[in-house]
Amino acid sequence: MAGDPLDDLYDRPGFMIRRAHQIAVAVFLAQTEELGITTTQYGILVVLRHRPRIDQITVARLLGLDRSTAGMVVKTLEEGGLVARVVDPADKRRRSLELTQAGSDLLDRLAAPAGRAVAQLLAPLDPAERPVFLALLRKLTGAFDATSRVPLAKVPLVREPIVEEPVVEEPVVDDLDEPRPGP
Amino acid sequence: MAGDPLDDLYDRPGFMIRRAHQIAVAVFLAQTEELGITTTQYGILVVLRHRPRIDQITVARLLGLDRSTAGMVVKTLEEGGLVARVVDPADKRRRSLELTQAGSDLLDRLAAPAGRAVAQLLAPLDPAERPVFLALLRKLTGAFDATSRVPLAKVPLVREPIVEEPVVEEPVVDDLDEPRPGP
DNA sequence: CAATATTCATCAGACGTCTGATGATTGATC
DNA sequence: GATCAATCATCAGACGTCTGATGAATATTG
Structure with a gap:
């Protein structure tokens, strides 16, 4: 397969980074299968553990997401009972976010699979x-x-x-x- | 900001790969702004240039996409007049894909911006x-x-x-x- | 204090991504 | 040659991602 003109595409950093992302997500999902969570949801849970009672715009900034995406994923987490969302009485524009007990428990149980995902992802490298x-x-x-x-x-x-x-x-x-x- | 517990998240390879992907897409979009194309669409155009008259399942395999995604993006490209899609007379299950003249011209004009995107993406590295x-x-x-x-x-x-x-x-x-x- | 600007949240719209189900067609098997 | 299996395409559903617009609330400024 030498000299395939498609190699120019395959060698583009953007192409390989897209592949790497796709692989990283698939590996994470496979390792956390029984817990039913995604990489983005995991990121938000981690942020909320270490920054309790922040609003979702700040969550977005901490993860490099836009406001809409953060709001949508937070809503999913709220519906799943993992995150509590209340209007901040001091600033009624804000929704104060916090892990529920279920969210905190899930995050604890995610530690091992998340670690295995890293190991599996990096396994091909020496x-x-x-x-x-x-x-x-x-x-x-x-x-x-x-x-x-x-x-x-x-x-x-x-x-x-x-x-x-x-x-x-x-x-x-x-x-x-x-x-x-x-x- | 030393000892921030969120650094454990930021140091996860999956997190950085997601960021890298996000950045790579944004850089490509910025460089090709006036041409109105996405990274996935670009990949399909490149494949079709070098593999004319293949079907979209093969396109999917060449790019590491699933069939649905490939089909959806191909449909968008067809609606934009960049790709021609006809039922393969020899195998009526297949849609034979080919670049149109407009698609081929666009691909030519994409060479320079795509090259600049690579340069900009890798610029932070020595x-x-x-x-x-x-x-x-x-x-x-x-x-x-x-x-x-x-x-x-x-x-x-x-x-x-x-x-x-x-x-x-x-x-x-x-x-x-x-x-x-x-x- | 009133007008203006900023900020948080949400919605609409668009694109990409995957899984699973369903049809249509072709290939393989007995 | 009829049945069964594999293949291509599409649809439905779910999640993530971004932009741009809008509304509500707060902050700033003249």
């Missing part, structure tokens, strides 16, 4: 390659955290004023031909 | 890091190409009997096969 791969993945994604289209804000535990630092190294501009200086 | 990252990504995804849940079959140009070779290097045990019950 042990020494894994931290290299993850470091490069972190470097790539982290560089885009501040972009306006798909931002991710690592809101700290204690809510501080969000300083909108003017981003110096915005990888979204046009000058893509020159090798870009690292941070 | 030039020496890029091939390392891509090689590890290829190693990881390639190891799952034969799994039954999300297979990808690199169907050769000349259609040969598809030998279902017993997979030697199945990453980690555990069945990925059983269907998942809804919640």
Whole structure:
């Protein structure tokens, strides 16, 4: 199969990343099969464990989701009895979110399968390659955290004023031909 | 922000891969903005250029999509006049797919923006890091190409009997096969 | 204080993704 | 050659994802 012109497609980073995502989701679903949860739902549960009583817009920002997606998934979790949602009396625009006991219990039971999913996903890489791969993945994604289209804000535990630092190294501009200086 | 318990989530490979996918799609859409195409549609157009007159199930296999998704996106492309779809007279189950002139022209005009998307996506990595990252990504995804849940079959140009070779290097045990019950 | 701007939530619409079920057609088997 | 199995396509249903619009509530500012 040498010289297949489709290899140009298969070698595109975007194509391989789509495949990796598809695989990662499938592996997670397979490992957590009997618990009936998805990767996005899992992310929201983890966030709510560590940031109780936040609103769903903040959840969206912490996970790099848009407001609509976060709202939809939270609604599903609420209907499944895993998340409690009440109007914040201090700010009636907000829905204060919190894990229910069932949600907390489920999250506990997810620890083992979630760990197995990571192991299975990284199994094809040699042990020494894994931290290299993850470091490069972190470097790539982290560089885009501040972009306006798909931002991710690592809101700290204690809510501080969000300083909108003017981003110096915005990888979204046009000058893509020159090798870009690292941070 | 040291010691944030959410870092355990952010460091999960699945989480970073989801981010990377989200970013890759956004970058592609931004670069091809005026051409109005998506990453999946682009993949199908590329496949049809190099495998004219195949059916959509084969398209699905070549891209690692399920039949429904491929059918839906092909339908969109047909409605947009980019793909022609006719019933194969030799096998009336098949819809023979082919690029239209408009589809072929669009694909030509996509070459430059698609290249810029790759450059922008990889810009945060040092030039020496890029091939390392891509090689590890290829190693990881390639190891799952034969799994039954999300297979990808690199169907050769000349259609040969598809030998279902017993997979030697199945990453980690555990069945990925059983269907998942809804919640 | 009143007008304006921002923020949270939701809805509508579009696209992608998967599973499972159903028809139509073809291939294989006895 | 009739039956049975495999294959292509489509539909229904579910979930995730994004954009843009709208309404309600709060914050800002002149």
